[in-house]
Amino acid sequence: KRFRSAAKTEKHFTSASESDEVACFVSFFFFLSILLFTDGGMAAVFFRTVPKNILVVGARQLRHHYALRMHACRCLQVAQANSRVLERHNVGLGAGDRLKSRAFHVGQQLQKVVSFKLSDIGEGISEVLVKEWYVNVGDKVSQFDSICEVQSDKASVTITSRYDGRIVKLYHEVDGICKVGSTLVDIEIADDGADSSDSDQVQDQAVGAPASQTSAPHSSDASGQLDKVLTTPAVRRIAMENNIRLSDVQGSGKDGRIMKEDVVRYIELLQAPKEPTATAPKPTAAKQQPAAKPPVAAAAKPLPVTVIRSTQDRVEPLKGIRKAMARTTTQSLAIPHFGYCDEIDVTRLVQLRPLLKPFAESRGVRLSYMPFLVKALSVALHEYPDLNAHFDDKAENLTIKGAHHIGIAMDTPSGLVVPNVKNVESKSILEVAADLNRLQELGMAGQLSSADLTGTTFTLSNIGTVGGTYAKPIIVQPMVCIGAVGQIKLLPRFDKEENLIKAHIMQVSWSADHRVIDGATMSRFSNLWKTYLETPAVMLVHLK
Structure with missing residues (x-):
């Protein structure tokens, strides 16, 4: 129906009987589709079914449409390369005197190189750090x-390909900065004649063109860093942090997959002392030894000498999470x-x-004190x-x-991150x-997503994990309160009867935005939260 409707308006279909021309056009287009998605044998069956003159007339009409003509060229290349069906049946787009001037020539198949650019990944991110190719x-x-993994100032994101093709150039090294909208890689894809989009720069080249002309100058170095192995992103992250080539690690998983234990074992092997240790004396030899010397003299060993070397200053630009922390804390000074x-x-x-720990462990959950603190916070x-x-x-609006979504400050290898637990009130x-x-687990592996790091409504920091007691937490805009526990x-301590007792004491430090939160409100909230923690049974009454 679509072709018949087009035939009524297309001037190219007015030279002959409308119904015949449309029938020829549809037949030929259907034949091209078969060549594209099937083998030469199927095309041969079609040739025996459709008269030769219909195919020739259909080809004549097809030449007026550039996009379809390129589609036909690719189909015929497949047919001629595989089974020479067109030669066997003496049919082709160049058949007939009227087509000789505009015949299709099957030669080198044209390819085009697409510049694959880094799209906007949201959250106002303007640049990312390339973590791994x-x-x-x-x-x-x-x-x-998957093309690569990039780290923004909020989360790690895996970039995936939009094309089928071959990588011809990498534009960034590992730990390099890539701006949003700049080119990540060049990908060579088949040229189907379709117009390229504005966001992708395309360059035509022949299939036989040397690949070295388009490869990056540092491709030899990059090939040494990129190991095609079976493993998970978390394991790749551990290997990258310890400068381990995954190709040197023997995998113990299925099909040679490298597990976390394999990398840890390999690191321990590298860190083992290289000097051979003294072998223990045989029992018979021990009997012939004289009386043992005093323990101090026997155990005496030369102390390691620490050599203090003068070093030069070095400048390290802030990247990723550290750069985001610098920007965020600077903005918080206005509060x-x-x-x-x-x-x-x-x-x-x-x-x-x-x-409660055995009950939690039976369900595969590690139970610390933090879940109690977070839930009590939500109830309060x-x-x-x-x-x-x-x-x-700016608008002077307070959005309740x-x-x-309670955010928890975490110390990770990449720096300070604040992922949040969603909908604590209903959990x-x-x-x-x-x-x-x-x-x-995601934070330690550097795999936190944007969803994990955005939408926080209240933040709680646990400085007790690093031995702290008191803190002065900084509010993160646009939130109005943050807490830190030691x-x-x-x-x-003394009980109500003034008896000296042992007590488990935890310090808490709050920071509130004094523009919207007064001291009395902060004090009452803290006292209510304190009641739930000092008497957990009271909190159970309020759970829904």
Whole structure:
């Protein structure tokens, strides 16, 4: 129906009977489609079915349409290269005197090189750090194949191919900076005659052109860094951080897949002392030894000498997460911070956790104190929703957030990141613990997504993991409050009867935006949160 409708308006179809011309055109186009998606044998069957004159007339009409003509050229190249069907049946686009002046010539198949550019990955990101290449110059790729992994100031993102073709050039080294909109790689794809998009720069070249003319100057170096091995991105990250070539690691997984244990074992092997250790004396020889010398003299060993070498200053540009932290903390200085501190007796919580750990472990969840703190925070925010808000200082609007997306500050190899647990208000303590475990694993592997790092409504930092007691946390815009908890310590305290007892004490430090949060509100919120932690049974009453 589409071709018949086009025939009524196309001037090229008015030279002969409309129905015959349309029939020829449809027949020939259908034949080309068969050649494209099947082998030569199927095309031969079609030749025996369709009269030769119909094919020739259809080809004559097809020459008026550039896009379809290029499609036909590619189809005929496939047919002539595989089974020479056209020669066997003496039919081709060049048949007939009327087609000789505009015949198709099957020679070198034209290719085009597409400049694959880094698209906008959202969140206002303008540049990324290239963490790892998954391809090398000369590799063949298909659509949705992984090209590389990049690190923005918010998350790691895997870039996938939009084309089927061959890599001819890499534009960036590992740890290099790539701007959004700049070219990542050049990919050689088949030229089907379609016009290239504005975002991709295309250069035609013959199939037989030397690949060295388009490869990057550093392709030889890149090939040494890019190892085609079976493994996970997390394992690749561990190998990259320790400067390990994955091709040197023996995989113990299925089909030679390299597991995390393989890389750890290889690192331990490299770190083992190279000097041979003294072998233990045989028991018979030990009996012939004289009386043992004093222990001090026997155990005496030369102390290692620390050589202090003078080093030169070096300049390291801020990249990725560290650059984002510098920008964010600088913006936070414009917020008038109000600080509030208190101590919490978490003795009952310390006694409760060992009772719940076996239950959590039976479900594959590692239960720490943080899930209790996060859930108690969410329950307290129901009473004080103004603290779970975003403040727009330009419009002077306070947006009270309905969901509790609690951000947890984490120290990772890449720097400080703050992923968040989504919808804490509707999750159990065990579900919160499972989410925290997942975020910690992704954070250590550098695999946190943008969804994990965005949308935070309230932040809690645990400085106790590194031994801290007090802190002065900095509010991250546009949030209005942040808390930091210290290490739980066993300290002497007096009970209500003034008896000296042992207590597990945890310090908490709050920072609030004093433009919208007053001291009394901050104090009441902290006291309510403190009650839930000091008496966990009270928190259970409020759980939904």
